[in-house]
Amino acid sequence: MSEATVAIADEDVLFGSALAVVLADAGYAVVTQATSCQEVHDDLARMPSLDLLLMSSTLPGDRAALARAAGDHALRLVVLSPLTEHAELVSALDHGAQGYLGKDARLSDLLGSVAAVLRGEAAVPRHMLGGLLHELVQQRRRATAPSGDSPLSRREQEVLELLAQGHAQEGIARALVISPQTARTHIQKVIGKLGVHSRVEAVAVAVERGLVAAS
């Protein structure tokens, strides 16, 4: 069986080199290591038969265009992020990534994700699954719902009300019997949908718009 060919694209040369060693140890052929989107484009022109691109979410250059180019080359894409934020995960998948992983992931999770993506499966961090599935349900509802509906899902509305009552992430998780990570995802989405930058601002705007009762 031929080994899968992998390109690494990370602006941090040391991190990229360490990744290359780990993947080579695991039996993959790491054929190139780039530090910018432009370098990857050049590599794609020289090596059109790459199997997988591991790309940093903060790689300098036009990452969206690079993700499209990867798709054009039937190259599987895994995005490595220092943040593991819900919005970034959704954006990565929207741009054609099959995998998304935090740079703080365990090596076993990295190798498991690479293998899964090469098998044609999706690979996302376990703790982000709940928020992602919720997002997919909401996207489908938005696609079929008449316009003018509330921008917040019922769950997000519950989160907003708990925020307004003064609950923090842990308290919201306890109240809704969900994981703190998923509670954090819902909070981020509420903040994003209300177009604000913080929880305090979200509550202020929600009270102003009558989305929650003033306490």
Added chain:
Amino acid sequence: MTTVRIPRHAPGVVLRQEQTVTQLLAPGTGAVVSLDPLALALWEMCDGETTVQEMTTASCALFDAPHDTVERDITRVLAALEEQLLLEWVSAPGPPEASGPDTKADR
């Protein structure tokens, strides 16, 4: 009229997370159920609004898996949670698109 049965958390259930282990504690029976990441994701979608059909569609889209297999797995997980009294079902009017296996006649 058809209705859709929608799962939601039974009152009083507690979720406990330690390291990589997630468990649900049933208030009445004292039962403790461990959840793998996918079961946890399904549990978190049991909000009294999301139908099994919606869970199935979203999971199929994410994992690129066959609808029947995903639906069977989800139904199995939810049935196990219901058996431990962690989950209950509510009825809601069925939307036109929800004429799937989770659509039942009013009972």
